[in-house]
Amino acid sequence: MDPWLFRRISVRYLSAGQASDVIGRVIHRTDSEVQLMRREGQIEIVPVHDIIAAREVPDTERRLRSPAETSRAIIDAMIARVSGPDSGADDAAGRVFVADVRDWDFTPSVPVTVLEQPDALWLKLERAHVPNDPRDAANRPETHPLLQTFLRRDDSAIARAVLCGDWFTLDRVWLAEGEAAQNPQADLSALFIEGARWAQARGAFFAWFAVLGADGTPLLPLADLGFAEHRN
Template sequence: MDLVGRRVSVRHRDGDGVRDVVGRVVTAGSDGLRIERRDGELAFVPTGTVLAMRVVPDRPRRTRRAATFSPDELTRITLRGWPAVESVPLGDWELRASAGFTGRANSVAVHGDPRTDDPFGAVVDFYASRALRPLAQLVEGSPWDRRFEDAGWVPVTGQPPGAIVQVADLTAVPAADPDVVVEAHADDAWLRHYGRVTDPATARAVLEGPATVGFLSLDDVAIGRVVVTGEWAGLAAVEVDPAHRRRGLARRIVETSLAWAAAHGADKAYLQTLRGNEPALALYRPYGFTTHHAYRYLTTS
């Protein structure tokens, strides 16, 4: 039986105990199964540890509404949609490095407990060893946001200072536009329209990292990216060439992204955009997106 795409329940040996994993099979090889849980977390079950397995019905949709997730929960979810080339845990935090490609992939994601007496020093040392400036992504107004400020960290300059995170429940999903092409990989034309790429190999490693990701293009003048991790979809990189704006092309990219996400099992969606970017906010508003929280980047002074 081809298990890829199926929802399974697997009981397996885990160390000295027994553990159950329920989720969608992403890959099935001779070495084992990669299973994506509801929240997008990936679990690997080695072949020799499986005690019992069965295919189970698809999960019920929308057990929780998007707005009920905490900022820490949503931070962890969004990390899976934009994975760094290198990711190292610091307790619950995630130290991310990707040769400078985007702040999200080159900052420590702060959520939960770092489980160390000197988290600030650990962050500085990690980025210094990779010739990158220390950068922390923090939920605005959170306790850790204030603690970083008290430790002397300051807002970044020379790059976007952060973003607002918006969420929506996927209820009345629009139809896909038949003229919008969705591919599994970011080709050279897509990267050229994205416009933030200096090293294509690094960019592709980040952008193509998730197991379920689509790169949208329309008439070689508009692009977008959509990723599905568990029950969540992430929309990003909606770009339209300046000479072709105000023709509804971005709307067609967004609607096809939402349709693709729903077809791949998502019932909630998030996006991240600059505060004050009213054209972007207006683009997403008709689909039910509302602001959940904001984050910002701080660095050492």
């Protein structure tokens, strides 16, 4: 594995003859380019031959905004970046819950399996959008499998965990209903805990959970993990 992967760096480079600066985590690096993810999930592609200077910027050198200080417009943009432009992020009935995951106890109440690739059950529910796909901004063919992982709680709950800068979320959550359901709230909590463990190792500090429309009300009680409704 690339030793620079997910390390936060500052890069000064030439763009149209002018010096520009970008700070982000390294998510891909070749002899010709470096791909950086900014704190809100935007992906910047910097040609190596344009780099003037670069240095590591540890997280200890930055001031983190709390989840409550982050504007709803920024969160809506991250929701669209992760879930696709038709995600309904601007749904007036939607509610967004946010949490700081740095002090979480990463011991899920029930076992969760982490999958590098989606299994048949997840693919059955999948949408076509690839989270944080650089093609959105730069028409690039590559995708970023390192920015997502797949979580499964037996046959009762599945989700995709997605990294988006300093944040992560569970996207495309499915909880079994009826006789197949075990404990939906415990399952959802366990998926978030395992997702947070994965995301924090890649630089995430915060989590959001979007409930778009009134039908999502049964998914809301995540207060035990520190989630609070975002009202900024």
